[in-house]
Amino acid sequence: MDYFIQQLINGITLGGVYALIALGYTMVYGVIQLINFAHGEFFAAGGYMGVILLNWFIGRGYMSTHPMICIGASVVLTMGYCAFLAMGVEKIAYKPLRSASRLAVLLSALGMSIFLQNAMMLTQGVFDKPYPIELAEGSLTVGGITVSYLQVIIVVFTVVLLVGLNLLVFKTRIGMAMRATAQDKVMSSLVAISSNRIISLTFAVGAGLAAAAGIMVGFYYGSVRYDMGFVPGIKAFAAAVLGGIGNITGAMLGGLIIGMVEVFGAGYISGQYKDVFAFIILIAVLYFKPTGIMGENVDDTRV
Amino acid sequence: MIREFKKIGKIYVFGMLWLLGLIWPMVGIHKDGSLSFGRAFTIWSYIVVGTFACLLLYLLNKSGYLDKATKPMGRVRDDLVAKARAVPVWIWTLVALAAALIYPLFTARYAHDVAIQVLIYISLGLGLNIVVGLAGLLDLGYIAFYGVGAYTYALLSVHYGMSFWLCLPVAAVLASVAGCLIGYPTLRMRGDYLAIVTLGFGEIVRLILNNWMSLTNGPNGILGIKPPGIYVPSFEGGFHFEHIYLKKLYFLYYIALAIAVVTIVAVRRLNFSRIGRAWESIREDETAAELMGVNTFMLKLLAYAMGAVFAGLAGAFFAARMRFVSPESFTFLESAMVLSMVVLGGMGSIPGIILGCAALIVLPEVFREFELYRMLVFGAAMTVMMIFRPAGLIPAKRVGTRSEEKEG
Numbered sequence: 216m217d218y219f220i221q222q223l224i225n226g227i228t229l230g231g232v233y234a235l236i237a238l239g240y241t242m243v244y245g246v247i248q249l250i251n252f253a254h255g256e257f258f259a260a261g262g263y264m265g266v267i268l269l270n271w272f273i274g275r276g277y278m279s280t281h282p283m284i285c286i287g288a289s290v291v292l293t294m295g296y297c298a299f300l301a302m303g304v305e306k307i308a309y310k311p312l313r314s315a316s317r318l319a320v321l322l323s324a325l326g327m328s329i330f331l332q333n334a335m336m337l338t339q340g341v342f343d344k345p346y347p348i349e350l351a352e353g354s355l356t357v358g359g360i361t362v363s364y365l366q367v368i369i370v371v372f373t374v375v376l377l378v379g380l381n382l383l384v385f386k387t388r389i390g391m392a393m394r395a396t397a398q399d400k401v402m403s404s405l406v407a408i409s410s411n412r413i414i415s416l417t418f419a420v421g422a423g424l425a426a427a428a429g430i431m432v433g434f435y436y437g438s439v440r441y442d443m444g445f446v447p448g449i450k451a452f453a454a455a456v457l458g459g460i461g462n463i464t465g466a467m468l469g470g471l472i473i474g475m476v477e478v479f480g481a482g483y484i485s486g487q488y489k490d491v492f493a494f495i496i497l498i499a500v501l502y503f504k505p506t507g508i509m510g511e512n513v514d515d516t517r518v
Numbered sequence: 519m520i521r522e523f524k525k526i527g528k529i530y531v532f533g534m535l536w537l538l539g540l541i542w543p544m545v546g547i548h549k550d551g552s553l554s555f556g557r558a559f560t561i562w563s564y565i566v567v568g569t570f571a572c573l574l575l576y577l578l579n580k581s582g583y584l585d586k587a588t589k590p591m592g593r594v595r596d597d598l599v600a601k602a603r604a605v606p607v608w609i610w611t612l613v614a615l616a617a618a619l620i621y622p623l624f625t626a627r628y629a630h631d632v633a634i635q636v637l638i639y640i641s642l643g644l645g646l647n648i649v650v651g652l653a654g655l656l657d658l659g660y661i662a663f664y665g666v667g668a669y670t671y672a673l674l675s676v677h678y679g680m681s682f683w684l685c686l687p688v689a690a691v692l693a694s695v696a697g698c699l700i701g702y703p704t705l706r707m708r709g710d711y712l713a714i715v716t717l718g719f720g721e722i723v724r725l726i727l728n729n730w731m732s733l734t735n736g737p738n739g740i741l742g743i744k745p746p747g748i749y750v751p752s753f754e755g756g757f758h759f760e761h762i763y764l765k766k767l768y769f770l771y772y773i774a775l776a777i778a779v780v781t782i783v784a785v786r787r788l789n790f791s792r793i794g795r796a797w798e799s800i801r802e803d804e805t806a807a808e809l810m811g812v813n814t815f816m817l818k819l820l821a822y823a824m825g826a827v828f829a830g831l832a833g834a835f836f837a838a839r840m841r842f843v844s845p846e847s848f849t850f851l852e853s854a855m856v857l858s859m860v861v862l863g864g865m866g867s868i869p870g871i872i873l874g875c876a877a878l879i880v881l882p883e884v885f886r887e888f889e890l891y892r893m894l895v896f897g898a899a900m901t902v903m904m905i906f907r908p909a910g911l912i913p914a915k916r917v918g919t920r921s922e923e924k925e926g
Contacts, residue, residue, distance in 0.1 A: 249710065250710040250713075250714065263544070264543060264544075267544070270547075270549040271547045271551055272551075273549075274548065274549050274550040274551025274552070275551035296540075296543060299536070299539060299540065300540055303533075303536045303540065306533075308901050311905045312904065315904070316908075317710065318654065318656055319908045320904070321656060321710055321713060322656075322857075322861055322900055323900065323901045323904035323905060325658075326858070326897045326898065326899070326900025326901035326904065327897065327901050328897070329851075329896060329897030329900070330894055330897030330901065331897075332893075332897075333891075333893045333894040333897060334894060335544075337891070337894065338545050339544065445850065446721075449714065449717060449718060449721070452714055453718075456711070456714075487725075487728075487729040488725060488729060490725060491722050491725055494721060494722055495722075497714070497715065497718055498703055498704070498715055498718065501704075501706075501707055501711055501715060502703050505706075505707070505711070
C-alpha cells in the first residue's frame with residue numbers, strides 16, 4: 216500500500232509536467248487545428264535556458280545571496296525566451312502555409328522540429344547538461360511514504376500555472392479573443408480580432424508553459440539533453456488527445472492520467488517498457504473514442 | 519525593386535533581430551557569470567550574409583533585373599529538355615541502367631559504399647512514397663518495417679543459417695504483415711493523428727528491439743550475420759556446385775542495384791495501375807473516393823503493406839551488408855531522413871525521389887567536414903521546401919488531366 220501511494224505521488228508530479236506540455240498542443244490545435252510538431256523542442260529549449268541562466272547567476276555569485284529571486288528570474292526569463300522562440304517559429308513554419316494542405320504544414324513543422332533539435336545540439340553539445348543546484352533538498356516522511364520538497368514545489372508551481380492559464384483563457388479579454396478565434400476565425404476577424412496576433416499569442420503561451428515544464432524536469436531529473444523533447448512531446452500529445460484535443464481542462468486531466476499510467480506501468484509491469492504505455496493509450500483512445508474524454512464532437516476530417 | 523525591397527526588408531530586419539535574440543542567450547551567457555557577444559555575432563553574421571544574398575537574388579530575379587542572364591540560360595535549358603524529350607524514355611532508362619552497371623568498374627571501394635547506401639535509400643524512399651506520396655498517409659514510423667526486415671534476416675541467418683535469398687521474401691512478407699498490423703488500427707485516423715500514431719508505433723518497435731534481450735540481444739545488437747551466398751560450378755575434384763559468400767563490396771552493389779531496380783519497376787507499375795489511381799483518389803479526397811466505389815479501407819491497408827514490403831527487402835539487404843544490426847539504426851531520425859528524401863525529391867515522383875536520395879546521401883559525403891550540420895540542414899530544407907516548392911525538386915506528373923487544369 217505504501218508503495219502504491221508512493222507511486223501515486225510520483226505519478227502526480229510527472230502528470231503535472233505532462234499536463235503543462237499538453238496544454239500547448241491543445242491550445243494550438245484549438246486555434247489552428249494543427250499539431251505543433253515543434254512543441255517538444257520548446258520544452259527542451261526551456262530546460263536548456265534554465266540551466267544556462269542558473270549557471271550564470273551562480274557564476275555572478277547572486278545565487279548565494281538571493282536564491283529565490285535568481286530562481287524566479289530564471290524561470291520567468293526562460294518562459295519569455297521560449298515564448299519568443301515559439302512566436303518566430305509560428306511566423307516561419309506556419310504563417311506562410313495558412314492556405315496550404317495539412318500535409319505541407321505538418322512537414323514544415325516537422326522540419327522545424329528537427330532543425331531546432333540539432334541547433335540545440337550544436338550550441339549546447341551532445342552530452343547531458345547537469346542542473347547546477349537542487350531546488351529544495353530534503354523530504355517529508357509520513358508513515359512509509361516519502362515526498363521530497365522538490366515534488367511539492369513542482370506540483371504547487373504546476374497548479375499555480377494551470378490556475379493562471381484558466382484565468383487568462385476564461386476571465387480576460389485576451390482569453391475571450393482566443394476562444395472566439397478558436398470557434399470561428401472569420402467571424403472573430405469581423406469583430407476586429409486579429410487572428411494572426413491571437414495565433415502568435417497562443418503559440419507563445421503554450422511554449423511558455425512547456426518551458427516551465429522543461430525547467431521542472433531539469434530540476435527533477437537533474438540534467439537536460441538536446442533530444443529530451445521528443446518522447447515527452449509524444450506523451451504530452453497523447454495526453455492532449457486523451458483529454459479531448461482542443462479542450463484545456465481535458466489536457467490537464469489527460470496529462471495526469473498519462474503520468475499515472477507511466478509511473479504505475481513502470482512500477483508494476485515493466486520499467487523497460489514505460490514509454491510504451493503512453494503510446495498504447497494514445498492508440499486505444501484514437502481507435503475507440505477519438506474525441507477523448509472531454510472533447511466535443513470533432514468533425515470527420517480532423518480525425 | 520525598391521518598393522519590393524522596402525516591403526520585404528522590414529520583415530527581414532525584424533526576423534534577423536529576432537534570430538539574434540534567440541542565438542545570443544544560447545551561446546553568450548557563460549557559466550562563470552560573464553557575458554560575451556563575439557560568438558553569437560559570428561554565427562549571426564554568417565546567417566545574415568547568407569540569407570541576405572538569397573533575398574537579394576530572389577528580389578533581383580523577381581523584378582526582372584537578372585533577365586539578361588536568366589533568359590538565355592532558360593532558353594538553353596528548354597532546348598536541352600526538348601532534345602532530351604525527343605529521345606524515347608526507354609533509351610534514357612537503358613543508358614542509366616548501363617551507367618549503373620559499369621559504375622563499380624571505374625570507382626573505388628568508398629564510392630561503392632556510398633552507392634550502396636543510395637540504393638538502399640532509394641528502395642526505402644520509393645516504399646515510403648507509396649504510403650505518403652500515392653495514398654497520402656503520413657507515416658512517421660516507416661523505419662520500423664526496415665527494422666523488421668533487417669532483424670528477420672539477422673535472426674534467421676544467425677540461428678538457422680538460412681540463406682539470404684530465402685530470407686529476402688520472408689523478410690518482405692513479415693514486414694508487410696507488420697505493415698498490416700500497424701495499419702489496421704490506425705486507418706480510421708487521418709492526417710496529423712495518423713502521423714503521431716505511426717510515430718508511436720515506430721518507437722514501440724524500436725523499444726521492443728531494444729528490450730527483448732533473449733531474442734534480439736538488446737542494444738548490443740546481433741553480430742555474425744552471413745553475407746549473401748551463391749553457388750558457382752566447380753570442376754575441382756569432380757563437377758559440383760561450390761557455395762561461396764559474396765563478401766566483396768561490388769557484388770553487394772549489384773544485389774542492391776537489383777533490389778532498387780525491382781522496387782522502381784514495381785512502384786512505377788503500381789503507380790500507373792488501377793490501384794495507383796485509387797490511391798491517388800484517396801489522397802485527393804477520401805470521402806469522394808469512397809463514394810466512387812473505391813474500397814478505401816482495403817486500399818489503404820494495401821498501401822501500408824506494399825510500402826512495408828520494399829522496406830523489408832531493403833532491411834534484409836542492410837543486415838546482410840553490414841553483417842550487424844542494432845536498434846540504433848532504426849530511430850525516428852532515420853524515418854525523418856527517408857521522409858525528407860521523399861519530400862525534397864517530390865512526393866509521388868519516382869525520378870524526383872531517386873534524385874532526393876542521391877542528393878541527401880552524396881552531398882553530406884562530399885561535405886564531410888560539415889557532417890554535424892547534416893540534420894540541421896535537412897530540417898531547414900524540409901521547412902523551406904514546403905514554403906517555396908511544396909511539390910519537390912521534380913514534381914510528380916499527374917495521371918490524366920483534371921478539370922481545373924483545363925480551364926486554366
